[in-house]
Structures are given as structure tokens and as C-alpha cells.
Amino acid sequence: MKAIEAINLVFSYPDGTRALEGASFSIDSGESVALLGPNGSGKSTLLLHLNGILRGQGTVRIMGREITEDNLSWVRSQVGMVFQDPDDQLFMPTLEEDVSFGPRNMGLSEAAVQEAVSWALRSTGLVDLEAKSPHHLSFGQRKRAAVATVLSMRPPVMVLDEPTSNLDPRSKREVATLIRSLQEKGTTIITATHDANLVPYMADRVLLLDRKIVADGDVRQILCRRNLMKGLGLEMPLLADLFERLREEKIYSGATPFAADIAAKEIIDLLK
Amino acid sequence: MSHFDPEKHSCLGSAIHSWDPRAKIVSLLVLIFAIALAGSILPALAGLCVSISLVLISRIPLAHVAGFMKWPVIFLLPLALFLPFTTEGDCLYSFQFLSVSRQGLFFSLLYLTRGVAAALLALLIVGTAPFTVTIKALQEMGLPASLTQIFLFAYRYVFLLNEEFSIMSRSLQCKGFVRRSDLKTARTLAMAFAMLLIRSYERSLAVYNAMLSRGYRGDIPIPGRNGLAASDLFKSLLVLGAAFSIMAK
């Protein structure tokens, strides 16, 4: 089943900036997809279309149902959106109130709200911090808290805008692991990111956006295409870059490794 | 304000902290009004004693309290210093054209006592519970929902915007800006204020999107609260009793 289907999205901001020029794609239920594109390519604009915050020309279908004015609250219970700046997302004075905000709006019983909150806090490693105010949390904790506020609604689809930006390396890996574990539980995930090195750890498929979808395919297939990536001003994962160069020099012919240990093994084999 | 933490002592677990917020707010407000309207110095001093006792019971560190109490004193001081000289009455002491009157001294003492006692109790209301608990209790007692939300969000973002503004001031300092009593300072700070306002406006749009994304339709549901316990009523009865005896004097 298709979880998200976007057809020919066109959107301009009131000041005339053209943000989307006919973007189309679809994502199957249970997939984890990375959305890559340079600044100004329309990533955030595209994401805001997926739960009906922005509505330009074109059609968006969630679980096969087209987003209309009348089903917005259903759409927002299906598509959870994590914004890039956690201070936009954490608008309540305490973490507990923020994480319970969504479930309460969905009209869950108090017991169900509490259960959802504690599950979301556990999944993001924020147990015992629920009484804290956002300004008492570290940036990394706020980023994870932003995810928790959406997780507590248990949406079948999650949309994350730059969930790893400005995080230290360990926190980045934790976010990637979290995304994978959510996917394993059946959540469909679309993540906008600049962290090419991290993409293989959190997604199976890549969409390249430059106001429209310019490439769509398997992680390996897209991230290794130097001309495509460089043409958009994006960086290739370091190991992919290295092994593609070796391939161009006809030194290497195997599959491109994305993890250091596999790459090391390949290099040792080459040296032998 | 960077180290400002009003909720630092909001979870101490004293008899005041465990008091139901609705009963606490109503009782302490009645006491505040009783003290602020006390007609003479004795009931006002009695009120001050009650206030100090309640603060001691709350176990909020006195250093913390003292830090806050300087403000009502600063605000009341001009009044307290003027009145002894400007009030007509029995002359206690005179120096050239200035004379201190007994009635004036009485008024200035009265205002100071009432002001400090009332401020102590206000501190007690917010100091003994997280702000959201206090504000939601007010909503349960009739504060309009829209106003409750403005309170919650404004309170949340004051801290963040204060941080943003200190970063802006620091970067102004790095560019050699020094605050002086001149037009240039006023204009520069006006630009900094304008930038802060633009950022907060833009953030408000993003916050609204985030709220919509999590199903916001205009109100924030508040979980139900239990009824008042006997201990809540007992505490209220004690405080209200004190308030009424101050009023009766």
C-alpha cells in the first residue's frame, strides 16, 4: 500500500518565490526514505504539504485518501511532523505537557495519554526529564524531545525535517538508530537531511529534490552518482566518494561500502 | 535573567507545596487583599508576620526570597521617603523648612508593611508550584482559555527570546557598541528590538504550524483534577481565618 502519494505539487510563496515546480513521488508503507536537496530546493515546503499545512496545486494522498479541508485532523493523526528547530516544536512550558499535547488533542483517555507519553519518552531516552522546561534541556535533548512529541501520537507516517542538524556525532547516530527502530515497528518515514554519510544508516531509498524530484532510487544507486550529487551541490558520503574514485581508476569493482569496517576490509583485500 | 529560574523551589514538598493549587490561590489572594487594605499598622504587621510564617513553612530558601523582595522595597521607597515630609500632621522633628509628621511616618510604615507582606504572598503563590500548574488552576476557576494559552506560550518563550536577545547584545558589543545616553544608542537598541520582534513573529508562525501538526484546533485540553482533600480545606480555613481577623481589626 502507498503511504504517501504526491502528484505534481506546485507551490509559490506570497512574495513570489517558486518553491516547488511539479514534484511527484510515492512512498510505500513501511519504507524509510531520505529527502536530499540543497538549501532552497523546497524540502521544508514539500514536507509541509504532507500533512496539509501548505496546500498548493497538485494532489497529496495519505493512505490512499486525498488531503482535503475536511479530513485535516485525520491527516494530522496519520502524518507526524518533526520540525527542524526544536524550539518551534516545544511550545509548552514542560516536556510532559508537550509530549501529551498531541495525544490529548486526539481525544485519548487519560490512561492512554499517559501510556503514550511514557512510551515516547522511553523511545527517545528522555525518561525522568518530563517535568523539565525546554530551556533546561540540552540541544540534543530538545531535538529528541521534538521527536517524542510526535511519537506519542503513534502516527503511521513520520516526517522529519533535518533531525540530525547541529547534533554531535554520537547524537546523530542515535537519531539514525531511532529512525531505523521505528521503521522496524512498521512506521513509514521520510527524512529531509544534509548528512549524506548518515543516509545509509537511516534510509533505504533517496529522493533528490531541486524544486521537483530529479532522482529517485535505492540509496546505493543515488549516493554514488558523483555528477548528480555534485551537480546539486551535495556531498557524497566520504567512503562512496573514495570507492567511486577507485572504481573510475579501475582499481575497484565490488559493491560500494558505506561502513568503515567493510571499507577497511575491501582496502586490505586490494592491498594484498 | 539568564540565571533566572522561578521554578527552582517549586517542588520542595512542604505543606504549602502539597496544598491544592485552587484552594491555595484563592486563600492566599484573600489574605493578600486583606493585608493590602489593612487600615492601621497593627493588623498590617500581623499580616506581615503571617506572610513570613507561611514563607518559612514553605521552606523556600530565604536568600531566594530576599532577592525578590528588593523590588517592592525599591518601588515603595520613594513613597515611603516622601510621605513623612509631605503629610500634614503633628510635627515630630523639623529642620529648616522640612518637617517630619507623625501621620506621615505612620503612612509610610503602613505602605511598606502592606506592600512587602503582599509581595511575599505573591511570591509564595508562584514559588510553590510550577507555573503551568498555577495557570491551569486559574483556568479551572474561570480564566478564559485564550488567556491561559497566551500565558503558557508567553511564559515558555520569554526564556528563549531573552537568550536570543543576549546573543544579539553580545554581538553588538563585539562590533564595538557601547550603551550611552544618546540618540545613537536609542536607535541601535530600537533596531535590536525590531529584529527580536521579527524573529518572534516568524517563530510564532512556525510554532502555529507545529501546533496544527499535532492536532491543535484552538484549545488545549486539560486533564481533570481530583476534588479537594480535607487537608486542603483545613489549610484554607486557617489562612482565611487569618485574613478575616486582619480585616476585622
Next chain:
Amino acid sequence: MVHISDGVLPGPMLAAGFILTAILLYYSLKEIKAEEIAKISLITAALFVASLVHFPIGPTSVHLILNGLAGILLGRRAFAGVFVALTLQALFFQHGGLTSLGVNALNIGLPALLAWQLFEYRKNLASPRRETIFGAMAGGMAVLASVLMVSLELLTMGEAFKEISVLVIGVHLPVVVLESVVAGAATGFLANVKPEMLAGGNNGSFPR
């Protein structure tokens, strides 16, 4: 001193302050839309932060009140913003007091509404600098009105308050000038960069 502390004003005046404040709050929040709440809250928070900033005047320093700017930005919602900001100040900074909250909200919030009305007249002036000019007028007027209201209230307390009433006006005259400059410059800048932020701007999200 623009905030009147607890323990000074007589009961009837406190009561009148609360009644009028309740009426103006009702007017200020009438027909409020969900999308306005975040804007009012954030602008209120920003003005709150700005009002904590020290301005040196000679050997001392002053805080701005910024109620004129509140009116210019929030229009009719300014009164609610002022009420919230003053409550937070009374609770967390012990500026003003809870018993005098009604009177203080009136003293600061009513001039904010007047500043908004005055600022609306800019539309009759065909000058590229009209926002700066009317912003300065509204900003200065709002503080002046607040100071006069405080001063009048103190004056009603009796002969003994005559000198202090005059003193309140005197010490605030520099603040009036300062607020006027700041409000004018800030409003002029916003009119160029983000005109939709000004009350009755162009998207009508803050109703006239």
C-alpha cells in the same frame, strides 16, 4: 514607578481597576482566532524581554515600557498582551503587585489601545516616513498617558501625594522622549521589512 505596588491604593480604586480591566480584556480577546494566539504570545514575550533592557540616562538607567509598540503591533489584542506581561512581572519580578494588577493593567494597557488608534491615522499621511512619524508619536504618547494616569491616581489619595505625583511625571519625561525615538525607529524599520507585522497591516490577521 509606573507600576504601583501592593498596599498603596485604596480598595475602591483597586476594585474599579479590576472591573475596567475585565471589560477591556473581554473587548481585547473578542472573536480571537486560533492562529492569533501564538503571535500574541510571542510578541508579548519579545516586548517583555525588551522592557527588561537597561537604558543609561546620565548616572542612572531606565527601563522602557513599550506599551505604544504593543498597540502598534497587536492592535486591539495589545491589552491582553499587556495584562499577561504585567501579571508575569508581578508574579516573577515582584514589580507592581497582584492587588494593583487591575489598575496597573489599565494604566499601561489603555494607552496601548490609544497608541494603536493614533497609529491608524498614519494612513491619512502620504509620506514614506509616516510609520516612523506615527510610531514615534504613538510610542511617546502611550508612555505620557501612562505616567499621567499613575500621577492622577496618586493625586486622588490626598494632599500629601502632590509632590510625589509631580515627581513621577518629572522623572518619566526622559523616558517619554526615549520611548518615542525607539518606537519610531523600530516601527519605521518594521514597516519596511515586515509590514504585515503592524496592526491592521495587510493580511488582517490582527483585526482592526
